[in-house]
Amino acid sequence: MTIDTDRRSFLARAAALAAAPTIASLVGNAMLSSPAAAAGATDLPDFAPVPPSALGPALNGSGYYVGRIERNLYWVTNGTYIAAFLTTRDGVVLLDAPPALGGNIQRAIDEVTRPAGLPSKVTHLIYSHHHSDHIGASALFGKRVTRIGHTETRRLLKRDADPDKPAPDETFDDHRTLRIGGERIELHWLGANHTPDNIFIHLPGHRALMLVDVLMPGWAPFANLNLSEDVQGALKAPAQALKFPWAHFIGGHMGRLGTRRDLEVDQAYTADLEAEIRTALAVVDPAPYFARYADNPWAAVKTYLDEVVAVAIAPVVRKYTGVLAAADVFADSSAFVLAQSLRLDLGVGQVVQD
Structure with a gap:
C-alpha cells in the first residue's frame, strides 16, 4: 500500500469519526451502535457522487x-x-x-x-x-x-x-x-x-x-x-x-x-417530480397487482405504488444527478408522500363510483 493510499484511508476514517456525532443526531445513537447495523455494513449500495457545489x-x-x-x-x-x-x-x-x-x-x-x-x-x-x-x-x-x-x-x-x-x-x-x-x-x-x-x-x-x-x-x-x-x-x-x-x-x-437560485432549482425539482408522478399514476395499470394479490389488498396497493414510484423517479433522478446532491437517495420516499398528497389532498386519480 502506498503512502498516498495510507493517507487517503486515514482521512476517510477520520472523516467518518468526525461525522459520527452529526449522524447520530439524524438517526439516533442506538441505531449507530446496533449489532444489526454493523452486520449489514459489508454490503452497502453505491450512490452518485456529491457535486462540489x-x-x-x-x-x-x-x-x-x-x-x-x-x-x-x-x-x-x-x-x-x-x-x-x-x-x-x-x-x-x-x-x-x-x-x-x-x-x-x-x-x-x-x-x-x-x-x-x-x-x-x-x-x-x-x-x-x-x-x-x-x-x-x-x-x-x-x-x-x-x-x-x-x-x-x-x-x-x-x-x-x-x-x-x-x-x-x-x-x-x-x-x-x-x-x-x-x-x-x-x-x-x-x-x-x-x-x-x-x-x-x-x-x-x-x-x-x-x-x-x-x-x-x-x-x-x-x-x-x-x-x-x-x-x-x-x-x-x-x-x-x-x-x-x-x-x-x-x-x-x-x-x-x-441563494435565490437554489430555491428556484428546488421548485423545478418538485415540479418535475409532481409531473412524473401524475404521469405514472395515469399510465401504470393497477389491475395486474390486484389480480396477483386478490386476497391481500395491502400487498396489491404496495406493489402497485412501488411501480408508480419507480416509474416516476427514474427520469427525475437522471435529470438532477450532478445538479442536486443525493438526488438518487431519498427520491423514492419523497415521491411516495407526494403521490399520496396528490391523491388525498388534491383528489388526483380518485373515482366516484356509480
Whole structure:
C-alpha cells in the first residue's frame, strides 16, 4: 500500500469519526451502535457522487465553521446542521439551537464577539419550529433568555414537556416585528409547511431569510419530502420565500447557505417530480397487482405504488444527478408522500363510483 493510499484511508476514517456525532443526531445513537447495523455494513449500495457545489466550507478542529453572512449576522454549521446569530450592543440573538452543534454554538459566538469587544451572552433565542433537532440545545443557554416562537410552537412544546427545549416566553400568531439591540427581525407565519408552526425569519437589514427544513440548498429533499407534515404547504413555501427581499438563505441543514437560485432549482425539482408522478399514476395499470394479490389488498396497493414510484423517479433522478446532491437517495420516499398528497389532498386519480 502506498503512502498516498495510507493517507487517503486515514482521512476517510477520520472523516467518518468526525461525522459520527452529526449522524447520530439524524438517526439516533442506538441505531449507530446496533449489532444489526454493523452486520449489514459489508454490503452497502453505491450512490452518485456529491457535486462540489453542494458542499460548504471546511470545519475547524472542533468540528464547526462560523462565518459572517452580512454585517453582524453570522452562521455556524457542523456540515449537517445550521444555526445563526446576530451580535448586538445588548447581547446575542440566536436563531435555533441544534443539539448537534451544542456547545459549539457558544464557542462560535465567543469567537466572533470577544475580539470585537461585544457581549457574548445569548439574550434572545428565536425558535424556527418545535422539532428537537433544531432547538434541542436551547436549555444550554439557561433560564435568563427570552425565547420567542409561534403560538403553536409553545403549545407543542408544552405538550411534549422536554426540559431541553423550554417553551417560548413570547409568542405571535401571524406576524411580529422584533427590535433588539438596534436590529430589526421580522417573524412571519404563512401557514403550515414542514410543520404546523414553521416560520419565516426575515432580517431585512442583513438581506437574509431563514426558513428551516423546507429545502436544503444544493441537496435533493431528505426522506418524505423533508419529513413534511403538510406536503402542499411545503411545496408552496419556496414561492412564499421568494416574495421576501433577501440575498442569503439559511435553510437549517447541510453545510452552506443558499441563494435565490437554489430555491428556484428546488421548485423545478418538485415540479418535475409532481409531473412524473401524475404521469405514472395515469399510465401504470393497477389491475395486474390486484389480480396477483386478490386476497391481500395491502400487498396489491404496495406493489402497485412501488411501480408508480419507480416509474416516476427514474427520469427525475437522471435529470438532477450532478445538479442536486443525493438526488438518487431519498427520491423514492419523497415521491411516495407526494403521490399520496396528490391523491388525498388534491383528489388526483380518485373515482366516484356509480
